[in-house]
Amino acid sequence: MINIRRSGERGGGNYGWLDTKYTFSFNNYHDPRFMGFRNLRVINEDWVEANQGFGTHGHSDMEIITFVMSGELAHKDSSGGSEVLRPHEVQRMTAGTGIRHSEFNPSPTEKVHLYQIWILPEANGLE
Structure with a gap:
């Protein structure tokens, strides 16, 4: 059975610097009906x-998959990775053994709009 969940039905919050919508339980939003779907744990807008x-x-x-809809997102990580994602660009990050x-948002004037998706891997400790 397919269940449609409208955008306005999602959890989330506005923290001043961040306006966010959670498709599944995340951070301080908890709904036992929406804990993820199989290995899919997070779809945040x-x-x-x-x-x-x-x-x-x-x-x-x-x-962790990040998709930028508009604006730019600067990413830096402990593996030495550093890049700026622009509209319609996608980044996949493996956080297996830890990262x-x-x-x-490097823009002095514009918001960045993005989706972030978290998926549990088939095995732990991936490199």
């Missing part, structure tokens, strides 16, 4: 204000 972003933080045992990274 984010709008990050100019000159703002996610400070350095860690992940492990997760495949630390930051994501930041």
Whole structure:
């Protein structure tokens, strides 16, 4: 059976620098009906204000896909990776044995609009 979940039915919040919508339970939003789907754990839609972003933080045992809809997103990670994602560009990051990274909107004037998807890998500890 297919269940349609409208955008307005999603969880999320506005934190001043970040306006976000959570498709599944995430952060301080918890709904036992929406805990993910099989290996799919996160589909977040984010709008990050100019000159703002996610400070350095860690992940492990997760495949993280970022898709930029509009604006730009600067990414830096502990593996030495550094890039700026532009509209309609996609990044996949393997956080198997552990990675630390930051994501930041480098624009002084425009928001960045992005989707981030987290998928549990078939095996832990991927490189």
